[in-house]
Amino acid sequence: MFITPEILQTALEVGLIYSLVALSLFLSFSILNICDLSTDGCYTLGCAVGAVVTMSGHPVLALVAGMAAGVCSGFVTAFLQTRFHVQSILAGIIVNTGLYTINLAVMGFSSNYPIFGKPTVFSMIKGIGKSTQWKGWSPLLLLAVFLALICLALRWFLSTRLGLSIRATGDSPAMVRASSINPAFTITVGLCVANAMTGLAGALVGQYNKTSDINLGTGMVTIALASLIIGESFSKKSQNMLWRIISVVIGSCLYRVIISIALRLNVPTEAFKLVSALIVCIAIVAPQTKEMVSFERRKHAGMERHVKDTEGRQ
Amino acid sequence: MLELSHISKTFNPGTVNEKRALCDLSLTLEDGDFATIVGSNGAGKSTMFNAIAGSFYADEGRIVLDGEDITFTPEHVRSKFIGRLFQDPLMGTAPHMTIEENLAVAYLRASTGKHQIFSRVSRKEREMFREKLALLDMGLEDRMENPVGLLSGGQRQALTLLMATVVTPKLLLLDEHTAALDPATAAKVLDLTKSIVKERNITCLMVTHNMNQALELGNRTLMMDSGRIVFDVRGKEREGMTVEQLLAKFAQDTGGEFNNDRILLSTEKGDRA
Numbered sequence: 001m002f003i004t005p006e007i008l009q010t011a012l013e014v015g016l017i018y019s020l021v022a023l024s025l026f027l028s029f030s031i032l033n034i035c036d037l038s039t040d041g042c043y044t045l046g047c048a049v050g051a052v053v054t055m056s057g058h059p060v061l062a063l064v065a066g067m068a069a070g071v072c073s074g075f076v077t078a079f080l081q082t083r084f085h086v087q088s089i090l091a092g093i094i095v096n097t098g099l100y101t102i103n104l105a106v107m108g109f110s111s112n113y114p115i116f117g118k119p120t121v122f123s124m125i126k127g128i129g130k131s132t133q134w135k136g137w138s139p140l141l142l143l144a145v146f147l148a149l150i151c152l153a154l155r156w157f158l159s160t161r162l163g164l165s166i167r168a169t170g171d172s173p174a175m176v177r178a179s180s181i182n183p184a185f186t187i188t189v190g191l192c193v194a195n196a197m198t199g200l201a202g203a204l205v206g207q208y209n210k211t212s213d214i215n216l217g218t219g220m221v222t223i224a225l226a227s228l229i230i231g232e233s234f235s236k237k238s239q240n241m242l243w244r245i246i247s248v249v250i251g252s253c254l255y256r257v258i259i260s261i262a263l264r265l266n267v268p269t270e271a272f273k274l275v276s277a278l279i280v281c282i283a284i285v286a287p288q289t290k291e292m293v294s295f296e297r298r299k300h301a302g303m304e305r306h307v308k309d310t311e312g313r314q
Numbered sequence: 315m316l317e318l319s320h321i322s323k324t325f326n327p328g329t330v331n332e333k334r335a336l337c338d339l340s341l342t343l344e345d346g347d348f349a350t351i352v353g354s355n356g357a358g359k360s361t362m363f364n365a366i367a368g369s370f371y372a373d374e375g376r377i378v379l380d381g382e383d384i385t386f387t388p389e390h391v392r393s394k395f396i397g398r399l400f401q402d403p404l405m406g407t408a409p410h411m412t413i414e415e416n417l418a419v420a421y422l423r424a425s426t427g428k429h430q431i432f433s434r435v436s437r438k439e440r441e442m443f444r445e446k447l448a449l450l451d452m453g454l455e456d457r458m459e460n461p462v463g464l465l466s467g468g469q470r471q472a473l474t475l476l477m478a479t480v481v482t483p484k485l486l487l488l489d490e491h492t493a494a495l496d497p498a499t500a501a502k503v504l505d506l507t508k509s510i511v512k513e514r515n516i517t518c519l520m521v522t523h524n525m526n527q528a529l530e531l532g533n534r535t536l537m538m539d540s541g542r543i544v545f546d547v548r549g550k551e552r553e554g555m556t557v558e559q560l561l562a563k564f565a566q567d568t569g570g571e572f573n574n575d576r577i578l579l580s581t582e583k584g585d586r587a
Contacts (some may be wrong), residue, residue: 007566018552038445067481117493159434160432160433160434161418161419161422161425161430161431161432161433162431162432164411164415164418164419165419165422165431167408167410167415168408168411168415168416168419171408171409171411172405172407172409174400174405174406175405175406175407175408175416175477176390176419177369177389177418178367178393178398178406178422178478179393179419179420179422179423179477180390180391180393180394180422181390181419181422182388182390182391184391184547239412239459239461263422269393281464
């Protein structure tokens with residue numbers, strides 16, 4: 001079989017974990033209208049911190065620690081932007097660069113940090129049931145339930161007064177200033193929440209792969225953006241916030257499925273980044289191309305009609 | 315009561331682009347005053363509004379609103395009690411959020427404590443928004459779930475007016491808020507403005523380029539030139555004033571003619587929108 005259930009399962013598992021990063025970009029990029037390029041470093045930070053805490057025997061606490069690390073990273077990025085008016089892209093790059101050393105330090109100045117001999121959240125859930133089926137599918141179930149809760153929480157958060165203020169900050173800066181909202185505060189909160197999700201994704205992926213690697217996050221922002229754009233092509237800026245959030249998760253899973261298909265087609269590992277870039281490109285270009293084609297068709301039809309009309313008159 | 319005393323502001327000081335936008339400007343507005351402001355392009359009308367609203371801090375001088383010194387109060391804190399409308403109807407609202415969400419954001423001004431930030435729009439508030447929207451008579455009360463981006467410029471400006479006054483502000487700044495609207499809509503938004511300001515006795519400053527409007531609306535007319543208020547008329551003197559006299563006064567006080575085509579055009583027409 002071309003796509004076996006196992007391949008699909010792995011794609012969905014990784015897709016669900018990655019979707020947290022996509023949701024993070026959804027918040028910073030789509031909602032707040034800020035380019036936060038600290039994602040790569042923040043993801044690795046979450047993974048490193050999570051791995052260290054997991055190795056001390058607290059897999060659940062590791063997730064919280066990964067989130068907390070993400071919040072710190074997001075806070076620094078936001079602080080640079082709001083306090084010193086550093087441009088968002090620059091602030092993200094600065095933090096990203098600095099995080100490289102911090103990540104190394106967290107892992108004891110080693111470029112990787114394996115998790116072994118200690119329980120992870122995935123081994124814990126597998127341990128509940130006895131059947132092989134449960135052992136195979138429970139990680140996916142765990143992630144699905146987890147993501148569902150995160151989506152609902154995010155939906156709730158964005159409908160509170162604070163969430164509305166954050167949305168308004170990204171949508172109309174002039175209105176925000178006229179509405180007694182402090183944009184510095186909403187940007188800070190927004191980036192902290194966004195990076196908390198990135199850190200959480202890192203902590204989860206560390207336990208999933210049973211290792212943390214300094215280069216883990218490289219290119220993560222591209223992957224997350226691709227997922228986000230694929231996802232948003234479903235929801236098309238719909239008014240329904242929950243649907244917009246869920247479509248980002250779907251986008252992320254779909255992206256992983258496409259990648260696994262590429263893997264099945266024996267694309268060499270060296271070409272992988274190029275394939276990823278191409279997928280992103282196609283995702284971005286596709287809606288535009290569709291529009292162009294339909295316009296060309298209309299133009300063509302219009303011209304033909306014009307020719308017929310003139311012929312008819314002669 | 316609003317008191318501006320000796321406000322100065324220079325943009326790009328020490329460069330070739332140096333511009334003295336406000337020069338030693340002083341102004342006192344009594345409670346319930348509704349003053350219209352006229353003046354040439356670059357006279358400093360919008361700059362004065364920005365100084366009052368806190369978009370920047372004045373280089374010199376003090377700003378006191380209702381006895382509270384707000385000279386160095388940040389913009390978002392001032393906006394808790396200063397309502398503001400811009401000329402561009404797209405500026406005052408968030409296009410991708412619904413009417414209800416926009417109003418909810420504006421209504422944040424009513425909240426006193428930070429503990430409410432995780433609360434959602436209550437049914438009571440939704441009812442209040444609906445009632446207020448109905449007053450606009452634009453059918454917006456039935457479209458509360460629609461994104462604001464779908465509304466026309468006039469509807470958006472009316473909504474912005476509602477948002478600026480949903481919590482009664484101590485001061486309302488109207489920066490040519492009807493200039494970008496078609497005449498009929500402009501008249502409607504202006505009527506709404508008049509009724510809201512009158513009903514709640516809001517102290518109000520309004521920039522206009524329409525000389526008839528400047529004399530008809532409110533109880534005071536201010537004229538600005540080169541960052542100063544050159545002329546301030548109210549009461550009996552204002553009642554008897556004609557547009558021609560106002561223009562003559564301008565020429566006399568500034569030693570120049572109005573450079574603004576929109577003002578000159580508006581003086582010829584008798585309509586007020």
